[in-house]
Amino acid sequence: MGTVIRFKNVGFRYGDNPWELRDISFRVRERELLGILGANGSGKTTLLKLGSGLLRHKAGEILLKGRPLSSYSRMELSREIAMVPQETHFHFAFTVMEVVLMGRFPYLGKFQFEGKRDMEIAREALRATGSLDLANRSIHELSGGERQRVVIARALAQEPSLMLLDEPTAFLDLKFKKEIFELIASLVHSRGISVLVVSHDIDLTAKYCSRIGMLKDGEMVFIGDPKEVITSEGVEYVYECPVVVDENPVTGAPRVSVV
């Protein structure tokens, strides 16, 4: 399987802040759902910002489909990479359909309006995220879970090869958390998109991701199969909190409990 994005010995720091991201190397393969775990301040969000081109790395190399990330223009990049933040606030009352059509921006000329094909893509994205019935609602009327699905639909409308999600379930309750992870996993299977998701939900990440990377103090300390990475020693080391890891009796995925 090919590689979509590859970090090679990437380093970064904010100005002269002593905190730094050090020597990060990993790749996201095609049709892979890669999860990144780590305590607060371990560098998860910074890692995503480097991957999305929002921040420029200071050392090493980031390759998107074999080409240096820095050689892509903003427009090119937004056709390859879509970003789903923790939460998205819309300051004006756009309708859901209008929001999803915004994902078509990188494909349209300056004065060009969305055409039939763009409409079809947007509708398809809404269908895939189970939010087609919301199409004519105002984005302000939606619940947090619904809005997150719409933002994922907008990301799909960008037709990206890589989707980055920054704690997409942080503000959602259990049912929506599961729903969002299930949605992401299904998109990887049905659409062949690669996904890099940063999360605080160890159990859900362990259940849905094919591989997991763990960050501690700006370094990638483990990366691999969930069962190899999610061990009581590993989680205790990364989160500095005593835990027991056993097996979920239903799914067989690793289960973490605080002791």
Add this chain to the structure above:
Amino acid sequence: MEIKPLSGPLTLTRVVAISAVLGIALIASIAVSLVSGTATISFTDLFNIFKNSPQVSETTRLIVLKIRLPRIFLAGLSGFTLSLGGLVFQAILRNPLADPFVLGVSSGAAFGAVIGIVMGFSFSLGLPILSFSGAVITIYLVLSISRREMGVESSTAILAGVIVNAFFTAVIMFFIATSSEDRLHSMLFWLYGDLSQSRISYSMVIAPVAGLGSVVLYSFAKHLNLMAAGEENALHLGVNVERTRFVCFVTVSLMVGLTVSFSGLIGFVGLIVPHLARMLFGSDNRLIMPVSAMGGAVFLIAADTAARTIMSPNELPVGVITAFLGAPFFIYLLKTRGSRWAR
């Protein structure tokens, strides 16, 4: 405020159709304004004047063509640029309380103009250049005050605008207090937003700038839509945020600076009109840009017609009318929507 559910996606046809309806409303408002006033003039007179028929008295012709028409054109163009400017500021700062007046751009421009009067410039190129510079300096000040690591902070920008506004108003007051009798009148002219001294040549200067400026701004309509969810969001969708912000601010400053140099401080137009446009037509800037611009023209023509007729034969500065409507509206927005947008 409820937004109307869109019957379908926005199309060029829809934009053109709605703009055409507003175009008709604009022509109607010009016609009504032309026949309103102290001197009685009928629609038949109007018709005859534009047909160049000899049935109209020379006085009537003069009143319509030399007094009312220049004033109406200036009112229309001022409403056009101020509303469009307000809409664009609101989109960039993601705050519906932003408008050229609130952000201090108008008073910055007036400051430039007053400096011009003190230095003895008359209505030539000098004043517009000075008031444009005033507008640009203000925008630069407001932006540098509110600039943060990840872009411009919108609530800080509004506060910075209020403060810069107060400062320039104080400077203007200083010059008024210390100026000679004859210059005093010209200065008060700006402060009240008075259109009574209009000449057709003013509109000839503003019109091409407003036309060109609105094309430039329209080319960023989609970019501004995307910025509604924040600058980072827009960046991820492929928007060059820095460039969008820069070009839009400079274009609006140019348009507003020029307008203010001729028509003075007319407040709140850029607040009321875009808000009404959003209430009626949703948030897509590709539609509400033309709606705000043309609606602003209609609104200010109507306001100025009221200004010169309600106390006839006495006239009020149009700024009095817009502030009278605008201040309560601003409070209403703060009360109902303020917290929601205050970020």
